[in-house]
Amino acid sequence: MQASIGRRQLLAGAGAALLLGGLEGCATTFGDSRAAKPKLQLVPVRASTDRITRITVCTRPFRAQGPRLDTEQIGSKLIVHNYGHGGSGWSLSWGSSSIATAKALASGEKDIAVIGCGALGLTSALLLQRAGARVTIYAKELPPNVRSSLATGLWTPDSRICLEENATPEFKRVWERMARDSFQTYQNFLGLSGTPVEYIDNYFVSDEPASVRRRDVADGRPRFAALQRELLPDLLTQGVDFAPGSHSLGQRYLRRNSLMMFNLASYTRLLVGDFVANGGKIEIAEFHAPGDFARLREKTLINATGYGARALFGDQSLTPVRGQLARVIPQPEVNYGIFYKDVSFVPRRDGLVFQVVGEDDYFGFNDDTAVPDRSEAERAVNTIAGLFGAAALAAS
Numbered sequence: 270m271q272a273s274i275g276r277r278q279l280l281a282g283a284g285a286a287l288l289l290g291g292l293e294g295c296a297t298t299f300g301d302s303r304a305a306k307p308k309l310q311l312v313p314v315r316a317s318t319d320r321i322t323r324i325t326v327c328t329r330p331f332r333a334q335g336p337r338l339d340t341e342q343i344g345s346k347l348i349v350h351n352y353g354h355g356g357s358g359w360s361l362s363w364g365s366s367s368i369a370t371a372k373a374l375a376s377g378e379k380d381i382a383v384i385g386c387g388a389l390g391l392t393s394a395l396l397l398q399r400a401g402a403r404v405t406i407y408a409k410e411l412p413p414n415v416r417s418s419l420a421t422g423l424w425t426p427d428s429r430i431c432l433e434e435n436a437t438p439e440f441k442r443v444w445e446r447m448a449r450d451s452f453q454t455y456q457n458f459l460g461l462s463g464t465p466v467e468y469i470d471n472y473f474v475s476d477e478p479a480s481v482r483r484r485d486v487a488d489g490r491p492r493f494a495a496l497q498r499e500l501l502p503d504l505l506t507q508g509v510d511f512a513p514g515s516h517s518l519g520q521r522y523l524r525r526n527s528l529m530m531f532n533l534a535s536y537t538r539l540l541v542g543d544f545v546a547n548g549g550k551i552e553i554a555e556f557h558a559p560g561d562f563a564r565l566r567e568k569t570l571i572n573a574t575g576y577g578a579r580a581l582f583g584d585q586s587l588t589p590v591r592g593q594l595a596r597v598i599p600q601p602e603v604n605y606g607i608f609y610k611d612v613s614f615v616p617r618r619d620g621l622v623f624q625v626v627g628e629d630d631y632f633g634f635n636d637d638t639a640v641p642d643r644s645e646a647e648r649a650v651n652t653i654a655g656l657f658g659a660a661a662l663a664a665s
Contacts, residue, residue: 309516309523311472312602314614314621316654322620323596324641327419330576331355331588331634335431335440337578338368343559349373349571351389352578353587355429358388359420359531363454364447366392366573373569374400382407382567384556387417390573391540397571398547405567406544407554412537416575421594421624422617423606424529426451427496429590429630436494445500452504455529463535464618471606473524474656493630518656528606534619556581591633595646597621612652623649 332353341348351369354361366389373381373393379402383394386408394404412418426448431440458466497505511523545551556562559582562570572578579587599620607614615622625645626632 306515309511311517311605312600313657314603314607314616314653315600316597316614316621316623316650316657318647318650320598321595321646321650322598324643324646325419325594325596326639326641327416327592327594328576328637328639329356329358329416329420329429329590329592330578331429331590332586333432333588334435334586335444336361336365337584337586338365338372338443340372344563345568346562346565347373347376347378347569348559348562349569350578351393351571351573352385352575353584354389355431355590356420356592357426357428357430358417358575359422359533360424360426360428361430361444361447361451362388362392363396364450365389366396366571367450368443368447369393369571369573370396370400373397373571374402376569378567378569379403380405380567380569382565382570383573384408384562384570385415385573385575385577386411386541386551387415387573387575388420389417389575390571391537391544393571393573394544394549395540395547398544398549403548404544405550405552407552407556407565409553409555411551411553412541413534418533418537419592419594420531420533421592421613421615421622422531422533423615424452424455424531426501427494429493430496431494433492433494436496441496441500444496448496448501449504452501452529458536458539461539463539464532465536465539466529466531468527469530469604469606469616470525471528471608473526474518474607474609475522478522490631521656530606530615530617532618588635589637591636591638593624593633593642593645595623595649597623597650607653607656609656610652612649614649614653623653625649 330353336353337350339350341350349369349372351365354365370393381397381402381404383390383404383406386406390406390408394406397404430444455466506527509525511525513520513522516523574581576587576589578584597620599618603616603621606616611625611627613624613626623646625648
């Protein structure tokens, strides 16, 4: 029997490097006694519903054609757009903001406004400062009360970035530049106090040998673009397989890859701190229409409002994608992630994160509801708990 999984599962469970050859092709490795190794012992995750501290819902801003990075003249203001990254906002933030910053600086202005204080707003503001601009961030809400703070926190640069049919050669060129620039910038945050960025081992877990391939969308809807394997092969890690009996998760099949993870509480605090320390200003402001920008003193603005741009600019090309996280009491000794039965577990330092991700990228698509679903949260936590059993959890 063969089981297929979706691209979202590849990203969330086995990491971007999960190879299409699949676990089934490694059956001889699983059965080869010559490759005897010490048994892999994973610290049991204390996954129980009574340890849930919070349930959060994030609305990711998807555009079928990809992020909006063009400019627009509105009255006396030059607007540089930097939004619509789907599930790749943090992952592409430095590269995307580098493009937006260059366009803003081309205006010749030294006083520049940034609208929004999420992933794209903060990185835009910092890059403008590094180029010598005086920057003010205008935002209705600040971290941790922005949508970006409710993200999963994994480096997934092609997660719902555009539809496959819109991934033109030019789009791929721009995307690769954004992804590589962001990846290299994130390396500078490794090892810092508070662990804003770190690498984790991530395990794709299956109850049977599975052929790993992209799942067809059942109702014939278009695919989302998958670009990492094609354009970033040098940034992918080689998967390592573990046969039943070679690890502490019983008679299951495991594949291990490495993933970059953002501890968003400490990471956003670091970004805001750097911005203010460099002389940046933050003003609480709310805008209901582009005409409201007329009251700002700056003539050049970077619009990094994310899904908020749908209402602010009337951008109906933005589609909401709902994502819910169950936050659980931190467990510092657990330093690995898991993907199992359409559920992703991420060992964030600011609280373990459990998420139902569904069978394909249309899970949560065109759903802007922000009300937490307790049953969905409990399903996520209980699915991971089922990997360890009562005895293992009690011993921990």
